[in-house]
Amino acid sequence: MKIAVAGTGYVGLVAGVCFAEKGYDVTCMDTDEKKVELMRQGISPIYEEGLEELMQKNNASGNLHFTTDHVEAYREADAIFIGVGTPEMPDGSADLSYIATVSRQIAETVEKDCLVVVKSTVPVGTNDKVEQFIRDFLVHDVKVEVASNPEFLAQGTAVHDTLHAARIIIGTESKEAEALLQKIYEPFGLPVVSVKRRSAEMIKYACNDFLALKISYMNDIANLCELVGADIMDVAKGMSYDERIGARFLNAGIGFGGSCFPKDTKALKFLAREHGYKLRTVEACVDVNSAQKTRLFEKARERMISFRELKVAVLGLTFKSGTDDLREAPSIDNIRLLLEAGADIYAYDPKGEERARMLFPEGKGKKGSMNYVTSPAQALKGANICFVFTEWQQIREITPEEFRKEMHTPLVYDGRNLYCPAEMKAAGVEYYSIGR
Numbered sequence: 001m002k003i004a005v006a007g008t009g010y011v012g013l014v015a016g017v018c019f020a021e022k023g024y025d026v027t028c029m030d031t032d033e034k035k036v037e038l039m040r041q042g043i044s045p046i047y048e049e050g051l052e053e054l055m056q057k058n059n060a061s062g063n064l065h066f067t068t069d070h071v072e073a074y075r076e077a078d079a080i081f082i083g084v085g086t087p088e089m090p091d092g093s094a095d096l097s098y099i100a101t102v103s104r105q106i107a108e109t110v111e112k113d114c115l116v117v118v119k120s121t122v123p124v125g126t127n128d129k130v131e132q133f134i135r136d137f138l139v140h141d142v143k144v145e146v147a148s149n150p151e152f153l154a155q156g157t158a159v160h161d162t163l164h165a166a167r168i169i170i171g172t173e174s175k176e177a178e179a180l181l182q183k184i185y186e187p188f189g190l191p192v193v194s195v196k197r198r199s200a201e202m203i204k205y206a207c208n209d210f211l212a213l214k215i216s217y218m219n220d221i222a223n224l225c226e227l228v229g230a231d232i233m234d235v236a237k238g239m240s241y242d243e244r245i246g247a248r249f250l251n252a253g254i255g256f257g258g259s260c261f262p263k264d265t266k267a268l269k270f271l272a273r274e275h276g277y278k279l280r281t282v283e284a285c286v287d288v289n290s291a292q293k294t295r296l297f298e299k300a301r302e303r304m305i306s307f308r309e310l311k312v313a314v315l316g317l318t319f320k321s322g323t324d325d326l327r328e329a330p331s332i333d334n335i336r337l338l339l340e341a342g343a344d345i346y347a348y349d350p351k352g353e354e355r356a357r358m359l360f361p362e363g364k365g366k367k368g369s370m371n372y373v374t375s376p377a378q379a380l381k382g383a384n385i386c387f388v389f390t391e392w393q394q395i396r397e398i399t400p401e402e403f404r405k406e407m408h409t410p411l412v413y414d415g416r417n418l419y420c421p422a423e424m425k426a427a428g429v430e431y432y433s434i435g436r
Helices: 010-021 033-040 051-061 070-074 097-109 126-137 158-163 175-188 197-228 232-240 261-274 280-292 295-303 330-340 353-359 376-380 400-406 421-426
Strands: 002-006 025-029 064-067 079-082 114-118 144-148 168-171 192-195 311-315 344-348 369-372 385-388 411-414 430-432
Touching: 002 010, 002 070, 002 097, 010 025, 010 051, 010 064, 010 079, 010 158, 025 070, 033 064, 051 064, 051 158, 070 097, 079 097, 079 175, 097 114, 097 126, 114 126, 114 175, 126 144, 126 197, 144 175, 144 197, 168 175, 168 197, 175 192, 192 197, 197 232, 197 261, 197 280, 261 280, 295 330, 295 385, 295 411, 295 430, 311 330, 311 376, 330 344, 330 369, 344 376, 353 369, 376 400, 400 421, 421 430
Parallel strands: 002 025, 002 079, 025 064, 079 114, 114 144, 168 192, 311 344, 311 385, 344 369, 385 411, 411 430
Antiparallel strands: 144 168
């Protein structure tokens, strides 16, 4: 069976590589020639544990191909998976222009019956429009059906999440489409939940927004804990034993980021309003997360007279560990505020520096300066203040004594609650975290 994948971002590339790993003949299509050439050499354009190794293995076996030619990719495919981006528009709605471009290319290219599978996160009803759009522009006398197959991978564990998913969601409108998609996923040996297309589209949003709600709820409780003298770590531990709540997504911090939760909460909020309904819980989640991202900066601003010409250590740039993705990362909002306030930032991240440089070039700006270092110790050396934004192991391993020894003023604002307050205090570190 020949499978084509449109788009080689986190969704498309991981899906394509994993399909190849299961023995399919997979062609991944992307418009970026430099990116495609790198992938042909077995070099992944994104950092995901185990991804590059699987790319190289399946490149060598002949199962995995990369091209910029959509005709080559789609013409003889049995199934075409769409994994292009659906970025957030200014009003919170999803930009479907990339979906539309791929759909038209498919319509004008395919020369045999095929199944088009939308893996991108799209508003409910989009698959109906994609199917109609393809039929409107279809050139050859072939049958094309459209199915929904939302992804549920987490960045940092994307390969594992795809090969060992808790379930596969498929949304179809015919027995033939359902049977083909079931067959494609048969080698994975995973539970398959088969529903109608619109239900599949809604499942994706409902899951992501539920988890986002859980995070914002814990952050809200953490903020209250600070005011009443409770410890959010103790509260989360007590909650985790309740099977109705579960132990995951109970860690308080400086808010969620990444390519999914921020975009999907706003998209569902927009979708509801389009239909005359107000999702109060989701809207509150969006508001809480927005305020949470800069909570530590606001605390620090109350403590400091000015940030001007202070050396500020920033530990962690990506929105979470295990990925090089900075989309909606809390570090971005805080770095902008610090630079505007005249701070001289020394930033460390084991995987995110290259992408960070695109947003914040190194050097002196109009007010503050941006500098990148290769170790936490370099960032901390002589620093007046330190912000912790990502839970990388290299950052977890810093001892209280190291903060005290390396920093000019051992003043630490920890957005991930990585360190023990009592140990930091005993070492002579002035330490602030979330909800403790």
